[in-house]
Amino acid sequence: MEQPPEKVIETITAIEEMAEDVLADRRQMIELDRKRQKMREAASFNFSFSRSLRKDKTKQKKWVCFGNMFVKLSKQQTVCLVDKEFDSLDEEICNIRTGIRAKVNKLRDSESKEEIRGFHLQALTKDELESLEAVL
Amino acid sequence: MARRSPLPSIPCFKMAAPPVQVQEVREVTRIERIGAHSHIRGLGLDDALEARNVSQGMVGQTSARRAAGIVLEMIKEGKIAGRAVLLAGQPGTGKTAIAMGMAQALGQGTPFTAIAGSEIFSLEMSKTEALTQAFRKSIGVRIKEETEIIEGEVVEIQIDKPAVGTGAKVGKLTLKTTEMETVYDLGQKMIESLTKEKVHAGDIITIDKATGKITKLGRSFTRARDYDAMGSTTKFVQCPEGELQKRKEVVHTVSLHEIDVINSRTQGFLALFSGDTGEIKSEVREQINSKVAEWREEGKAEIVPGVLFIDEVHMLDIECFSFLNRALETDMAPVLIMATNRGITRIRGTNYQSPHGVPIDLLDRLLIVSTSPYEEREIKQILKIRAEEEDVEISDDAVTVLTRIGMETSLRYAIQLITTAHLVCRRRKGTEVSVEDIKRVYSLFLDESRSTQFLKEYQQEFMFHEVGKCESAICCYSTANLGYLEKVNRDKTPVADILSLDSIDHRNKVHDDDDDDDLQGYFGLTIYSEAIRRRPAQPYDPGVARSKTEQGSHPLVQTLDRDETIKSHQN
DSSP, rough: OOOOHHHHHHHHHHHHHHHHHHHHHHHHHHHHHHHHHHHHHHHHHSSSSSTTTTOOOOOOOOOEETTEEEEEEEEEHHHHHHHHHHEEEEEHHHHHHHHHHHHHHHHEEEEEEEOOOOOOOOOOOOHHHHHHHOOO | OOOOOOOOOOOOHHSSOOHHHHHHHHHHHHHOOOOTTTTTOOOOTTTSSSSEEEEEEEESSSSHHHHHHHHHHHHOOOOOOOOOOEEEEEETSSEEEHHHHHHHOOOOSSEEEEEEGGGOSSSSSSHHHHHHHHHHHHHEEEEEEEEEEEEEEEEEEEOOOOSSSSSOOOEEEEEOSSSSSSEEEOHHHHHHHHHHHHTTTTEEEEETTTTEEEEEEEGGGGGTTSSSSOOOOOOEEOOSSSSEEEEEEEEEEEEEHHHHHHHHSSSSSHHHHHHHOOOOHHHHHHHHHHHHHHHHTTSEEEEEEEEEESSSSGGGBBHHHHHHHTTTTTOOOEEEEEEOOOOEOOOOOOOOEEESSSSSSHHEEEEEEEOOOOOOHHHHHHHHHHHHTTTBBBHHHHHHHHHHHHHHOOOHHHHHHOOOOOOOHHHTOOOBBBBHHHHHHHHHSOHOOOOOOOHHHGGGTTTTTOTHHHHHHHHHHHHHHHHHHHHHHOOOOOOHHHHHHHHHHHHHHHHHHGGGGGGGGGGHHHHHHHHHHHOOOOOOOSSSSTTTTTSSSSSSOOOHHHHHHHHHHHH
């Protein structure tokens, strides 16, 4: 089927845009994970360095950096803040993950590639997996 | 079906071994994989489902291939199950080849089970059980497994043991990927697993977040030069990319039969390997069906209806056919492809005759695809492809001779002559197979029609010979060939006659001596019978050049020119 060159360029541009989108999402996820790990480190309980907040026995106030502003907050507040940040990052990563799935599907569709088999399936729970363990 | 896979790399050969060694290994592997249909890679259809004349190992037979392509699309959609297709045609017309082509075209994702009709008759399990198992082997269930894992390269492990007493060990594990690096605190259990797995700095590990299981994937390339000598099992893996904590999703396809076996007894999984499954209770199957249906509702599983190919379906008896009728109507039924080369025969288990040996009510449910015998140029093409597959260099004259042989005797006989001629050629240290080699093997190995001629003449010499009975036995054995040959030469016989290879009328017609004139156009057979009739006393040697004084001469001693030999015969 002959298509006029403008239409071809349009299709290719659309595909490239979608691909850029998917890649951007992917990088986003990596960045978020990096932040999440740092949050986890900061708030962790067993960290042998005395940097970790929960292990810190002193009642000193901690410096917290917001963008280009430094604020001194009590230890409890900082711990609370860090925890909340960790949770919100987790949530955001989950959201991006579901979003990326839909985008990849759309991309493959526009590239006329076959859909990845089993992409849309829900995962099996642990006991269900156990019953099939021997086969897998 | 054996699929060609690239030879796995053998790291120890990379460095020192001379190239000859690797070559040998490769040849052995190749010979093991050559079968009668191993040259087929697919159906050879283009995007519009039109069959290309020579493609992917398939030659000719375009209408049957196109029909098969449409069936294939149906299967790929996956929504239509419980359909049945029958491939019918003379022996040697590519029915099994088309089924193999379909299997290759479907790929690994769709379950494809191939059985022969006689396989279901086993002492260990009943026929219906064998059929049910075959049906359930061809239905796949697709499920997904998801795990959160932490994957990275170990930079440093630091474990602190308490100096005094037996306190808990504490530790730090630094993991990195190409993008980031972080530190994890280790508890008692994790420290134990790490020491058990013998994880060191530079290893690439995966920690399952849910179970805490540690898997070593290998060592990082950057640490390859750390030590001068490594263990034999050390693998080198690239440093992981992206984030440390990722979600891994794996999609599996299991067949319903496998799930049945696992759940039918305690040591279920061993039965999968030994094959001794025995009879599986229908309650177990019901339970599994309902479970899978439940998963389907929840979106956790997907049914993948595959293909069940039954070859020689005329071997099934009436009970099996009734069972098939019903089984095709259940909702978990695969696409059934059957193949047969029988004409109007008796249905096993009854005394009734029916087309293809299949009862009419089942025939009603089928889509019938018929295959026709190959043309001369198609046979030539097929022979060339087989020669290539079997790695045989063959000259063009030899191919022409082989094609003629294939036309007169059968395609399979000609294919078998290829490798044998190649061996003869190697013996005389030739480079490519020539007409001489073909002549030699033609004389050494009889095809079916020559063999029956020989038997007819010399049946007194053979053991347990019974006159009369033997004759009719030989006769019906050779009608298959003769019927085919008649069609080739005189395209006037109606198709029903061709397919009714076992019918009594046809048998009598051909065996009648008066009909020899009818076979005159077919020089090979006629001349033989003349030659043999004239000299019954001498031992039969099909390869010996007969003297010119005789009228009938060996077809291959002269150049194979049909008109010439007919003229000499008529003189």
